[in-house]
Amino acid sequence: KVVENIPGPNPSGGTVTYTFPHPADFPGPGDYSNFTVKLQAPGDEDATNNTKVKSIFIQKSNNIPDSETFETEGGYWKRYGSDTRWQCMVPEGSIPNISQNSWISSPFGNYFTSDTSYLESSCYDLATTDRLIYEMQLWIDSEPEHDGALVEYSTDNGSSWAVLPAHEFPWNWNWYNGNVVALGGDGWSGINTGDWKLVKQVLPASLSGEPKVKFRMKWASDENNAYRGMAIDNVRIYEAPIDIGVSKIDSFA
Numbered sequence: 001k002v003v004e005n006i007p008g009p010n011p012s013g014g015t016v017t018y019t020f021p022h023p024a025d026f027p028g029p030g031d032y033s034n035f036t037v038k039l040q041a042p043g044d045e046d047a048t049n050n051t052k053v054k055s056i057f058i059q060k061s062n063n064i065p066d067s068e069t070f071e072t073e074g075g076y077w078k079r080y081g082s083d084t085r086w087q088c089m090v091p092e093g094s095i096p097n098i099s100q101n102s103w104i105s106s107p108f109g110n111y112f113t114s115d116t117s118y119l120e121s122s123c124y125d126l127a128t129t130d131r132l133i134y135e136m137q138l139w140i141d142s143e144p145e146h147d148g149a150l151v152e153y154s155t156d157n158g159s160s161w162a163v164l165p166a167h168e169f170p171w172n173w174n175w176y177n178g179n180v181v182a183l184g185g186d187g188w189s190g191i192n193t194g195d196w197k198l199v200k201q202v203l204p205a206s207l208s209g210e211p212k213v214k215f216r217m218k219w220a221s222d223e224n225n226a227y228r229g230m231a232i233d234n235v236r237i238y239e240a241p242i243d244i245g246v247s248k249i250d251s252f253a
Helices: none
Strands: 030-038 051-058 061-063 066-068 078-081 087-089 102-104 116-120 123-125 132-141 148-154 178-180 185-187 197-202 214-220 229-239
Touching: 061 066, 123 214, 132 148, 148 178, 148 185, 214 229
Parallel strands: 061 123
Antiparallel strands: 030 051, 066 229, 078 116, 087 102, 102 229, 116 214, 132 197, 132 229, 148 214, 178 185
16 A cells, blocks of 8 residues: 655646656556555545546566466466457367366357457567577367467567568478458468367567567457357467488488
């Protein structure tokens, strides 16, 4: 609890902007849904408008290598968009259970049509000169080529987002499987084979050295047909391993 005196005089019918000199002391990441500011003024005729309550959600700060299993408070990832039914829970029904908790876009039935929703990660410090790999396990069941998901990244705390594209190398690591109408570009759709897929991607070279990077899942569906949705688990970010190979044999002695 912090108590401060606001210097007067305060104008009648006016407003005062006050900045607390003492920062709020939050013990750690989490959902602080009852952050309260209360005004106490002698002789105040109407005390019903003296309190404001704000919900504050504080995410983690992660260093690499990092592995997120979502077992503690959903990894402090946050959901938003037109359908906020995303939940971190034990998979059930048609979604195979690979761990205690996974993030599931539509946990209790088929997804909504005409939906766009997001699941945003905590912040990563990618302070390295090496190329990095983003990896996760994905389960998806959607209308092929129409509804699906992709990954985006931000270096400005979510003010702007860019699609995490396929890397420039020839390896096929299950990163996107075609154009998705609702996304307006490449993403994952269809796929449901009854099991999870490991998908991974070499991050753009421009992200190496960035101190504050966020990622988010973007899910989108069009106005027709609804399937089961998607789930993710076991998100990892780590330095790309060294690879040495033989390209050709020139001659024999």
